[in-house]
Amino acid sequence: MSELYLSLHSHSEEAVWLLVRGDQLWLKDGALPVGDKAMLPSFEPEGPLVKVGTWEGRTAWLLEWPDRNAEPDFGEFSGLRPLLAPGQEALFQLAGRGIQLANFFRTHRYCGQCGARMRVVQEEIATHCDLCQHRCYPRLSPSMIVAVKKGRQLLLGSSPRHKNGMYSTLAGFTEPGESMEETVRREVMEEVGLRVHNIRYICSQNWPFPHSMMVGFIAEFESGDICIDPVELTDARWFDIDALPLIPPAGTIARTLIDHAIAEIQAG
Ligand SMILES: [Zn+2]
Numbered sequence: 001m002s003e004l005y006l007s008l009h010s011h012s013e014e015a016v017w018l019l020v021r022g023d024q025l026w027l028k029d030g031a032l033p034v035g036d037k038a039m040l041p042s043f044e045p046e047g048p049l050v051k052v053g054t055w056e057g058r059t060a061w062l063l064e065w066p067d068r069n070a071e072p073d074f075g076e077f078s079g080l081r082p083l084l085a086p087g088q089e090a091l092f093q094l095a096g097r098g099i100q101l102a103n104f105f106r107t108h109r110y111c112g113q114c115g116a117r118m119r120v121v122q123e124e125i126a127t128h129c130d131l132c133q134h135r136c137y138p139r140l141s142p143s144m145i146v147a148v149k150k151g152r153q154l155l156l157g158s159s160p161r162h163k164n165g166m167y168s169t170l171a172g173f174t175e176p177g178e179s180m181e182e183t184v185r186r187e188v189m190e191e192v193g194l195r196v197h198n199i200r201y202i203c204s205q206n207w208p209f210p211h212s213m214m215v216g217f218i219a220e221f222e223s224g225d226i227c228i229d230p231v232e233l234t235d236a237r238w239f240d241i242d243a244l245p246l247i248p249p250a251g252t253i254a255r256t257l258i259d260h261a262i263a264e265i266q267a268g
Helices: 089-107 180-192 253-266
Strands: 015-021 024-027 046-055 058-064 076-078 141-150 153-158 170-173 195-207 212-223 235-240
Touching: 015 089, 024 089, 046 089, 058 089, 089 195, 141 180, 141 195, 141 253, 153 180, 153 253, 170 180, 180 195, 180 212, 195 253, 212 253
Parallel strands: 015 058, 141 212
Antiparallel strands: 015 024, 024 076, 046 058, 141 153, 141 170, 153 235, 195 212
């Protein structure tokens, strides 16, 4: 048995438990459970017990709740977003990794090529089909997110997904065959009809809703007039950095890029 996987029944150490049901985690008093396994609600685990990482010196184990419609006898299942609090980024990342791995194992029980039952690989995080040798790894979907500058202005858009009239940076998924820079140019053209240049990488964020790898850039306006794609956006405008609308909160990559772009503009 590799150290990635252990049997739950042979397990008694103090640990962090990521007990997953769909895209939810089991919380006790609003927090991730830390202790021995006796603190968990009673259930027969489904799928592998996987080591997800460590948290404050303790191993974090992933378990899958067997029945989507069943409620635990105590505690409650919750989405990830309540864990996205300032100062909790590492815990959020760990929980997001657990949710994504649980989703991977749940959706790769059968081979996509020949339909046979797949087995969980012991030496790496993968599933394997012994009949046709097809091997699957957890899916990550790269996407770009970009703050576009023009003089003292930033390009921000509002989408049907944004609540409270919030404006944010543009974003979109990479297509097969594209570089990240090509994704930036294509998405900005498709969403607002503008050409951009001087595209520079700033930072990235793994975003577990459901499995995005967001790659953040700053770009500069080159040419064109704003013409929005009404499917993606309800509005897009140039905002002076001294008169910004409601923008995403700290902890999001969109806010990091906006703050970075403002600092660049102010530095001249
Ligand atoms: Zn197969």
